[in-house]
Amino acid sequence: MTHTLRTLFGLDDDTPVTGLTADSRQVTEGMVFAALPGTAMDGRDFIPQAIEQGAVAILSVTGTVADVPVIADSSPRLVYSQLAAKLFPGQPKTLVAMTGTNGKSSTVDFLRQIWAYAGLNAACFGTLGVTSSAGYKPMTHTTPDALALHKTLSELAAEGVTHAAMEASSHGLKQYRMDAVKITASGFSNLTQDHFDYHPTMEDYFRAKARLFIDLTPLDAPVVINTNDKYGQHLVEVCQGLGQDVLQVGWTGADIRIDEVMPHAAGQKLTLVIKGQRHKVDLPLAGEFQVLNAVAALGLAMKTGVNKNKAVEALNHLKGVAGRLELAGTKDGAPVYVDFAHTEDGLDKLLRSVRPHTMGDIVIVFGCGGDRDPDKRAKMGAVAAKLADQVIVTDDNPRTEDAATIRKAVLKGCPDATEIGDRALAISEGIRRLGSRDCLVIAGKGHEQGQIVGDKVIPFSDVEVAREWLS
Template identity: 45%
Template sequence: MKLGPIAAEAGYDAGTAADQTVTGFAIDHRKVAPGTVFGAFQGAQVNGEDFIPAAIAGGAIAVVARPEASVAGAVHIVDEEPRRAFARLAAQFFTPVPETVVAVTGTNGKTSTVEMTRQLWRMAGISAASIGTLGVTTPDESVSTGLTTPDIVTFLSNMTGLAREGVSHVAYEASSHGLSQFRNEGLRVAAGAFTNLSRDHLDYHADMDDYFAAKMRLFDEVVAPDGAAVIWHGGSDGWADRAVEHATKRGLRVLTVGDGGEDIRLVARMPGTLGQELAIEHGGATRTIKLALIGAYQAANALVAAGLVIATGGDAAATFDGLTRLQPVRGRLERAALNRAGAPVYVDYAHTPDALEAAIAALRPHVSDSPRGRLIVVFGAGGDRDSGKRAEMGRVAAERADVVIVTDDNPRGEDAAAIRAQVLEGALGAREIGDRRAAIAAAVALAQAGDIVLVAGKGHEQGQIIGSGENMRVLPFDDVTVAREAAAA
């Protein structure tokens, strides 16, 4: 594939390299080979422009960079926003791609929603995959781990690989970082979904409005002009109303879902022992759905997934029937074990105040209504991340749970005790056990019949991150495995 046609299709001039053959794209100079197009981007800690000479020495035939960048010995493809330019160019190279692609953004629920969308497509006989925090989940259920939103080269390469394996439908997570850094561009996205917005990543975004604006790139620019927007509307939600405004202004077909939804309206939700029953209205008809998942937010994720399937041509009746067969998503209110007293232990990825509150609210109806029934919560807060949410998470746990144990959760480069102290400022009366294994063991041992234990924060993660930079270590740690060991002890 020649650089000239690739550049022209994306709206750029390949100059003297027009007749050269492109062999690949890279944003890491160490992965450059002869014929590579190199993307030189400015980052928070590393400036890719510093590695332009090394990339050219490695065989790069073109460099995508800002006008101010110094490029000698290769064609300089200039753009004020080189990340977006690089994505547009790379999208011409990585082909084929799946014919139907949908994306999900929001603070919470992205992972569950894309995986549920994949499951619903699979039930309809479609070869489908999902990409996100859990990695790439293929039609045969195999998973390869990765970032929530991988870099653009990995993202497009994954898409091409899936298409070549016969996958026709893909649902992927669109994080605020990924959207603001143009990590998932170039594909035709048939529909996008917005789940919710609450405080997170304010160490990266200036404020909540900036955070929301990053999310809205999905509707403003990424979803195809003739595409659809599926928006969770849980009643009086100002962020949902603003999301509808963005989608409407773009001319997208809008489907609202939830208590305040007009297209799939949640009329009632009745918690059960191992699941819940939903009454919904769609197309003028009311139907009852038995969902084998617990919690209000699991119901929300499932209905948004159904909305995405229907928005992209899925049969509504078959899709709603499929909801009854949805399987739990790894680390999302996953029941890990029962202790000797019969108390269940759940593991959840909740690591924001809103997510922690939602997880507690999901489990509360399942706690015994006897005077002895207690909800026991173990959680911490990550280091080198938004410190403003720590005390708020502590407050949520102290107000909503009966017993609270504050522990470590990926302290990274910060002092773990200092992080716990910030959490404890909001969690008055909480118990402090820094060692996460010991904290989980204490909670499991404390739980009696009628109690429920929630271990929050890490979910599917398989390691505890200690230190940063060259001193970073990832110690093997899986909340589910640790909870099971504690229950069996």
């Protein structure tokens, strides 16, 4: 379908529109440029450049003036999302959105695996990229820009995908990136301290997450909520107050309850109580947090039409996702895991998860990112000191901050730790220390393929570096 300024905005103007972008560098002849005010820069500063490159109209905030037609709105990001949906119509019939601080990537991938096990054409996307029966494609954001989001959904629908699960970040929800998406079910994992560089308070962070349920999920759509923390419990009350169909899961889940977990070397044996019936599962994944992710995926699968017994059966065949307690290899039988845990709560769950599988010492290598919430650094150090036996503090993504200053802040929480700034050398030292009954955890970067130093991204993969030292 050919779009014009008339068909898209109702203007008395039949100028053809070839596309939309919020990046002035990508403007070509016939495009609409969304000049959106942001935290780091203001898109309005780039309007002259966009017009010079061929922009036929500008989408921006009320009061914006330009030499081409201006579509002005008090919520231009919302209009941008609605426009993206018009330019890239179509999405898989079933679309699940998953939010929370930790566990989103694993949950949406586990849900994709359960759907596929049940014979459905399924996909998932978020931090780890897009995974479907057609293969894998990388992505740049947990919740992509609205245009990239609708383009992805449109492409998946064209591939024949009927069931898709996506991650919904607080940034994406607060910036209206998902507002024109048709959601058929939603999930919530947990809420812990993160992104305080963006959210001023925990209440603001919770409100951003809750938008998914209050504003974006239809009242007749099911929601699956992990009730393990006070935010999940509060969200249950909110959703039930709206009259939504709420399925509660977790250790305290009223509908799917984790009754027993027995760790063993290759995974863990579970007893789940589903609607009063007991079910045995041999989950081939280490880590208690993976049990929580698995039951959330189970609940969402059941609520999107998968037979309960088939969905439970699928849990026995789940595969872990990249950078989430990913086994990089072993040294004399001692496992080396790579994990994305980059918050106090994430690190706590990670270390508690590997403890039941470890007879000897837990060795941890980790750091904290620069230009991000500085308050969590000493807290993460304290968690490492409390739950690991040997701690090595190194660099994560220092970005524009001084790496040594970040390490110093982390070391306040774990003063007896070893400090090795070079991440590759820190990983090497962690591996050198391993005895046959020990376990090494390399935390913070997970699936990432680069280390951000200043404004440069240096190629770096924890998994690959660990495998090189192990070999």
